[in-house]
Amino acid sequence: MKLIHTPAPRGTRSGRRIATIAALATTVALVATGCAAATPGDDAGSEGDGATEALTIAFLPKQLNNPYTDVVLSGGKAGTDEIGGEYSVVGPLEASASSQVSFINTLTQQGTKVIVIAANDPDAVGPALEEARAAGAKIVAFDSDTNPDYRDVFISQVVSKDVALIQVEQIAEQIGGSGEIAILSATANATNQNEWIKFIEEELASNPDYADITLVAKVYGDDDDAKSFQEAQGLLSAYPNLKGIISPTTVGIAATARYLSTTDYKGKVALVGLGLPNEMREFVKDGTVKEFALWDPAQLGYVAAFAGQALVDGTITGAVGDTFMAGELGEKEVGEGGIVIVGPPTRFNADNIDDYDF
Amino acid sequence: MSERTIIRSGESATTTTAGALPLRVRSRWTRILLSRDAVMFYALIAVVVYAYTQVPYFASTQTVGFLLLDVIPILLIAMPMALVIITGEIDLSVASTVGLTSAVMGVLFQAGVPIGLVLVLCLLLGTFLGAFNGFLVTTLGLPSLAVTIGTLALYRGFALVVIGDNAVANFPQELTRFSTSKLGDTGIPVVMLLVLVVALFFGVLLHFTPFGRALFALGFNKEAAAFVGIRVGRAKFWLFVSTGLVSSLAGIFWTLRYSSARSDNATGIELAVIAAVLLGGVSIFGGKGSIPGVIIGVLLIGTINYTLRLARFSDVVLSIVTGALLIASVVAPSIAEWARGRLHARRTTRLELQKAAAQ
Numbered sequence: 028m029k030l031i032h033t034p035a036p037r038g039t040r041s042g043r044r045i046a047t048i049a050a051l052a053t054t055v056a057l058v059a060t061g062c063a064a065a066t067p068g069d070d071a072g073s074e075g076d077g078a079t080e081a082l083t084i085a086f087l088p089k090q091l092n093n094p095y096t097d098v099v100l101s102g103g104k105a106g107t108d109e110i111g112g113e114y115s116v117v118g119p120l121e122a123s124a125s126s127q128v129s130f131i132n133t134l135t136q137q138g139t140k141v142i143v144i145a146a147n148d149p150d151a152v153g154p155a156l157e158e159a160r161a162a163g164a165k166i167v168a169f170d171s172d173t174n175p176d177y178r179d180v181f182i183s184q185v186v187s188k189d190v191a192l193i194q195v196e197q198i199a200e201q202i203g204g205s206g207e208i209a210i211l212s213a214t215a216n217a218t219n220q221n222e223w224i225k226f227i228e229e230e231l232a233s234n235p236d237y238a239d240i241t242l243v244a245k246v247y248g249d250d251d252d253a254k255s256f257q258e259a260q261g262l263l264s265a266y267p268n269l270k271g272i273i274s275p276t277t278v279g280i281a282a283t284a285r286y287l288s289t290t291d292y293k294g295k296v297a298l299v300g301l302g303l304p305n306e307m308r309e310f311v312k313d314g315t316v317k318e319f320a321l322w323d324p325a326q327l328g329y330v331a332a333f334a335g336q337a338l339v340d341g342t343i344t345g346a347v348g349d350t351f352m353a354g355e356l357g358e359k360e361v362g363e364g365g366i367v368i369v370g371p372p373t374r375f376n377a378d379n380i381d382d383y384d385f
Numbered sequence: 386m387s388e389r390t391i392i393r394s395g396e397s398a399t400t401t402t403a404g405a406l407p408l409r410v411r412s413r414w415t416r417i418l419l420s421r422d423a424v425m426f427y428a429l430i431a432v433v434v435y436a437y438t439q440v441p442y443f444a445s446t447q448t449v450g451f452l453l454l455d456v457i458p459i460l461l462i463a464m465p466m467a468l469v470i471i472t473g474e475i476d477l478s479v480a481s482t483v484g485l486t487s488a489v490m491g492v493l494f495q496a497g498v499p500i501g502l503v504l505v506l507c508l509l510l511g512t513f514l515g516a517f518n519g520f521l522v523t524t525l526g527l528p529s530l531a532v533t534i535g536t537l538a539l540y541r542g543f544a545l546v547v548i549g550d551n552a553v554a555n556f557p558q559e560l561t562r563f564s565t566s567k568l569g570d571t572g573i574p575v576v577m578l579l580v581l582v583v584a585l586f587f588g589v590l591l592h593f594t595p596f597g598r599a600l601f602a603l604g605f606n607k608e609a610a611a612f613v614g615i616r617v618g619r620a621k622f623w624l625f626v627s628t629g630l631v632s633s634l635a636g637i638f639w640t641l642r643y644s645s646a647r648s649d650n651a652t653g654i655e656l657a658v659i660a661a662v663l664l665g666g667v668s669i670f671g672g673k674g675s676i677p678g679v680i681i682g683v684l685l686i687g688t689i690n691y692t693l694r695l696a697r698f699s700d701v702v703l704s705i706v707t708g709a710l711l712i713a714s715v716v717a718p719s720i721a722e723w724a725r726g727r728l729h730a731r732r733t734t735r736l737e738l739q740k741a742a743a744q
Contacts (some may be wrong), residue, residue, distance in 0.1 A: 115697065121652075124643065128643060137447065148643075148647070151554075154643075155646060215549075216550060216552055
């Protein structure tokens, strides 16, 4: 590459620089080999740790600092405590595909017995989970499934189809069976969201009762409060005839409700979806929202902890028909595809919302 | 400032003539051992030794593998980025280039294009994206900060257009396994060999070629550099091409490592790269920095993050520590400079007094 007309003069500095680089390169190499040479120390380090006998259950949600996640985790903690296991939570601050991998790696290294994960991407976590399994960990997926190859069981809220249908039913009731509706989801890649949306679309297309309802848009608020708020705002300006919004995510429905409650659309545009009673209470009381649905998310974490214990004990292997006891929720059965169903969704409205605190 | 320089030259004159006076002149080796790169290196060693002895499970070959796999994309992109920043420019579009490469890789592979050709096309794409940045900055003379903020959004947008909400995950198993495979029992990922080649290339280019030396001059003073015959525009253009190319390489690695091609891959890592480069001693104003320093910077941030995570600190703590470290690394040299100035002043005053007493 002839970029320079005249070569820069070579001074004594060059010698010094060569020496610096050589010295540093050698030492970097030494450190690298030093770390590598540590292999025999591995076992001694972990065996010396008295905690190895405890049943360590680590929860790895999609992201931390999310109100829904906190409720799920509270159930996980309750379940782990009942079992007498050692509970821990790790997780990324952003729900991106690859961000969970480093956490799986550290859990593997710590010799965690059970990893309970809600996958941001069903495949991106795969190789890391395989490595964790090779190291002896049991993998319980909950809330959002991984590719079935990479986990032992999946704890599902409820049958996906039921979740989708209840939302279609609610929106149809509230808009009087006809008109334009839109969906405000979480991230475009979320496994659970996309499955519900697929069922919602199928139901709208196939059920004659919903023939007059048109789905005009699907938007994504990325489970980010501000972005969901803006997407809701965008929907209503882009579709003036919009009669209802389905938001199958707690962040999305709360943000949309907050937007609607401050505008003329309040009470005129119906809003259904999956929400947390504590976040939705004020909007149900002020008339912005008539009725929404959700299961009790704490049960997910609770059952996941018991499933983890059963896997470690060898009570279940994740095969169809295996059963285990999940504390106060009684016996649970592993169904087709290694899926364990927790329970049916609940409808929340002005009459019952004060009975729930999560 | 000028006063101090005068005193200093006077001082060294005294040393050579009257060697009896107790003045410290640093030898080449002490200077190397006290250089910024060396100090950073001691910090890295200190962190490793501390983690090795104090943090459970750190002392394991798994650490080497997991840690290096985590830092490889940052390490790769940091190499050309160091050169770009040394010339006083910046490239913020690198993470979006990674994302767009990943998206294109997924779509091409799904369309049935042979994987070998897909990889070549991806590298060409990266080269083109870098060249586009370079064109805007050098030919049109636009500030690189503005240009690459624009392409940061533009390339990420293209990624969404290309692959949309989908993810492609069924890449050939040999390739995905290769991307995380280790060199025997050492725990060092095989891909590190490639990183080593890239690092050597940029290290030799920066420190041992006229082109590389010219970059420092360019970063110090663009006009002066042009005046002594450095083709400023052409040099910068090729640097942007190199960040694009290396970013697409990182994009291929990212896609295979996570076996998932998606539009949001590597979102935000441009900041991690720039933080590591600055921590590694490259001046954001240009004209200063070294490749060994940058490598140590990347490894230091990577090791600290990994250690904190292993010690069960949350990601909130991680980002606070990284931020504090960056601020400290920028502030520390200024404080050292100030302290050195004070010492000099005091020593020369004492010297003058001694002289006065002798007369």
